[in-house]
Amino acid sequence: AQKVTQAQTEISVVEKEDVTLDCVYETRDTTYYLFWYKQPPSGELVFLIRRNSFDEQNEISGRYSWNFQKSTSSFNFTITASQVVDSAVYFCALKTGAQKLVFGQGTRLTINP
Amino acid sequence: DAGVTQSPTHLIKTRGQQVTLRCSPKSGHDTVSWYQQALGQGPQFIFQYYEEEERQRGNFPDRFSGHQFPNYSSELNVNALLLGDSALYLCASSPSGAYNEQFFGPGTRLTVL
Numbered sequence: 001a002q003k004v005t006q007a008q009t010e011i012s013v014v015e016k017e018d019v020t021l022d023c024v025y026e027t028r029d030t031t032y033y034l035f036w037y038k039q040p041p042s043g044e045l046v047f048l049i050r051r052n053s054f055d056e057q058n059e060i061s062g063r064y065s066w067n068f069q070k071s072t073s074s075f076n077f078t079i080t081a082s083q084v085v086d087s088a089v090y091f092c093a094l095k096t097g098a099q100k101l102v103f104g105q106g107t108r109l110t111i112n113p
Numbered sequence: 114d115a116g117v118t119q120s121p122t123h124l125i126k127t128r129g130q131q132v133t134l135r136c137s138p139k140s141g142h143d144t145v146s147w148y149q150q151a152l153g154q155g156p157q158f159i160f161q162y163y164e165e166e167e168r169q170r171g172n173f174p175d176r177f178s179g180h181q182f183p184n185y186s187s188e189l190n191v192n193a194l195l196l197g198d199s200a201l202y203l204c205a206s207s208p209s210g211a212y213n214e215q216f217f218g219p220g221t222r223l224t225v226l
Contacts, residue, residue: 103155
């Protein structure tokens with residue numbers, strides 16, 4: 001069975017601080033895909049990144065970076081120099097040969113001015 | 114290029130009633146998935162449609178049914194509504210293939226009284 005755990009339920013930081021959101025996944029499949037989505041108060045899930053199981057390269061996109069480590073089954077997300085607009089609920093998700101996305105419980109991130 | 118659209122935005126029903134939610138996928142996408150998101154939780158997979166057939170189903174009772182039309186749009190039907198069916202219902206579309214990320218619509222907020 002597939003499972004995604006986001007142990008941090010809520011995080012609150014002051015603007016310009018760096019913040020890391022943790023994600024740990026479980027699967028027996030050797031081929032799988034990991035995703036991060038952002039859900040602002042409007043409710044729509046916004047796709048941020050996809051990473052496949054064969055590609056352990058870290059990725060940086062502006063203030064966002066992702067650290068994928070198969071050895072620890074983790075796919076962590078870091079926001080550098082956080083801004084108020086980053087406030088949202090962030091979900092980590094896993095997809096295997098099956099078509100469904102398995103989501104974690106989400107981390108509510110609040111950036112205070 | 115329009116993204117995924119859903120209707121209605123909000124809906125209020127009473128226990129025992131039936132409801133139909135609608136989804137139009139992003140242009141070029143042929144696969145539609147439905148998710149239920151209870152308050153404070155991550156989305157839970159209901160089912161996925163491809164080529165007008167249900168391809169995969171999550172752990173939801175038969176009260177939840179769906180349909181996909183030749184133009185790839187989809188409907189989610191829920192019969193005999195329960196209070197516990199109150200949630201945000203999210204539709205996601207993607208090209209076929211496990212590799213592809215799913216793009217989500219804004220959701221339909223269903224309240225069952």
